[in-house]
Amino acid sequence: MTRPTIRVGVVGLGWMGQAHSRSYARIPMIFPERAYDPVLAVCADSDPARRDMATGSFGFERAVGDWRELVAAPDVDVVTICGPNMIHEEIAVAAAAAGKHVFCEKPVGGTPEQTVRIEAAARRAGVTTGVGYNYRWAPLVQHTRRLIAEGRLGVITNYRGRFFSMYGADPMGLLSWRFQQEGAGYGVSTDILSHSVDLAHMLVGPIRRVIGTMETFITERPRPSGAGTHYDRGRPGDPTGPVTNEDYVGCLVEFENGARGTFEASRTMLGPESQCAFDVYGTRGAAGWDLERLNELRLYLSPDDPDELDTGYTTVLGGDRFPYHGNFVPGSANGIGFEDLVTIEDFEFLSSVHAGREHHPGFEDALAFVSVQDALLRSIESGGWADVVSLRED
Numbered sequence: 417m418t419r420p421t422i423r424v425g426v427v428g429l430g431w432m433g434q435a436h437s438r439s440y441a442r443i444p445m446i447f448p449e450r451a452y453d454p455v456l457a458v459c460a461d462s463d464p465a466r467r468d469m470a471t472g473s474f475g476f477e478r479a480v481g482d483w484r485e486l487v488a489a490p491d492v493d494v495v496t497i498c499g500p501n502m503i504h505e506e507i508a509v510a511a512a513a514a515g516k517h518v519f520c521e522k523p524v525g526g527t528p529e530q531t532v533r534i535e536a537a538a539r540r541a542g543v544t545t546g547v548g549y550n551y552r553w554a555p556l557v558q559h560t561r562r563l564i565a566e567g568r569l570g571v572i573t574n575y576r577g578r579f580f581s582m583y584g585a586d587p588m589g590l591l592s593w594r595f596q597q598e599g600a601g602y603g604v605s606t607d608i609l610s611h612s613v614d615l616a617h618m619l620v621g622p623i624r625r626v627i628g629t630m631e632t633f634i635t636e637r638p639r640p641s642g643a644g645t646h647y648d649r650g651r652p653g654d655p656t657g658p659v660t661n662e663d664y665v666g667c668l669v670e671f672e673n674g675a676r677g678t679f680e681a682s683r684t685m686l687g688p689e690s691q692c693a694f695d696v697y698g699t700r701g702a703a704g705w706d707l708e709r710l711n712e713l714r715l716y717l718s719p720d721d722p723d724e725l726d727t728g729y730t731t732v733l734g735g736d737r738f739p740y741h742g743n744f745v746p747g748s749a750n751g752i753g754f755e756d757l758v759t760i761e762d763f764e765f766l767s768s769v770h771a772g773r774e775h776h777p778g779f780e781d782a783l784a785f786v787s788v789q790d791a792l793l794r795s796i797e798s799g800g801w802a803d804v805v806s807l808r809e810d
């Protein structure tokens with residue numbers, strides 16, 4: 417059976433560019449029911465070694481050094497943006513103007529203002545957009561969404577979201593683009609808080625107001641001598657430079673539906689290695705999920721019989737009875753992993769492109785996050801509560 421093709425261009429073949437490229441390539445094997453076939457058409461990376469990898473290992477038809485060539489290419493339908501945050505705006509705006517559908521890694525822009533401009537440009541161009549909020553797609557997160565929608569947890573009263581990563585905990589970790597305003601924009605309030613707030617938006621709904629705090633705990637880091645990521649280390653005596661964005665952010669929030677919540681994000685705390693986690697509490701039950709235990713859901717359901725003694729949290733293990741899981745492995749407790757979520761995300765995005773429909777999470781959802789981030793930044797500035805106001809440009 418021949419299917420229509422969707423020709424993909426990927427900008428930036430680092431961690432996430434490689435993850436998306438592998439994901440596009442295996443969509444036919446993981447989702448045989450697909451209505452289209454992805455083609456890895458063009459990769460753009462400023463690093464020649466990455467360009468060699470694109471054609472030699474990933475099977476891209478060609479690789480170019482300048483992303484403008486990729487955006488202008490008539491044989492590219494979708495542009496997937498996986499470069500450092502602060503280059504996203506120029507690429508996304510140019511891609512939308514060229515009529516390409518755009519998938520952009522989170523948080524979309526490095527600053528709220530950039531995300532606002534990107535969302536407006538794509539909306540005006542009428543292209544389909546997607547954002548790399550990949551944790552939405554975890555089968556047990558989707559299951560939690562369903563439990564809440566069906567009322568199984570009752571009325572949601574409380575929410576705790578956190579993303580504690582150790583990627584910046586070592587003071588010898590290199591001063592990569594993530595630790596600098598000119599490369600990343602804001603620090604964790606852009607980088608990883610965006611995942612936590614996005615999950616809460618999906619599970620509980622919009623946030624009404626915020627009060628928060630932030631801090632940079634490691635203020636100097638070794639400068640990279642060549643290409644280096646946030647997982648690479650310098651050596652004692654290496655020249656250092658200043659960290660110019662925040663390591664930690666925390667806030668208390670009120671949701672529009674009356675629920676109360678907290679969010680924290682840190683890249684320097686020791687201990688939690690990649691805890692993108694939430695606990696959601698309702699009047700009939702509670703659920704908790706943590707990326708470090710991606711294949712487990714902690715679930716508390718109030719018993720129908722108030723005299724029931726055997727109550728408490730139970731652990732539900734992932735399996736093929738939950739959304740998407742069976743596309744990867746059959747049965748129960750055979751786990752799936754981080755990159756599988758990226759494959760689900762890419763399959764869903766290309767399915768929306770193929771169907772010509774609006775996609776979620778898309779730039780509208782990124783705009784909802786930066787509207788919260790903007791309120792958080794205003795709250796930190798003023799020291800008081802700040803209302804969330806939509807930043808959408810008319």
Ligand SMILES: NC(=O)c1ccc[n+]([C@@H]2O[C@H](COP(=O)([O-])OP(=O)(O)OC[C@H]3O[C@@H](n4cnc5c(N)ncnc54)[C@H](O)[C@@H]3O)[C@@H](O)[C@H]2O)c1
Nearest residue numbers: 428429430431432433460461462463498499501521522548
């Ligand atoms: N969704 C997630 O879970 C997740 C995880 C990690 C990163 N991210 C996001 O993905 C994006 C990329 O992060 P990463 O960790 O993959 O970065 P990375 O540093 O591993 O890779 C960036 C790549 O972009 C290339 N590049 C830099 N400037 C370029 C330019 N001007 N033109 C073309 N290529 C250029 C680099 O050579 C490199 O190959 C960021 O926006 C980040 O926030 C998302």
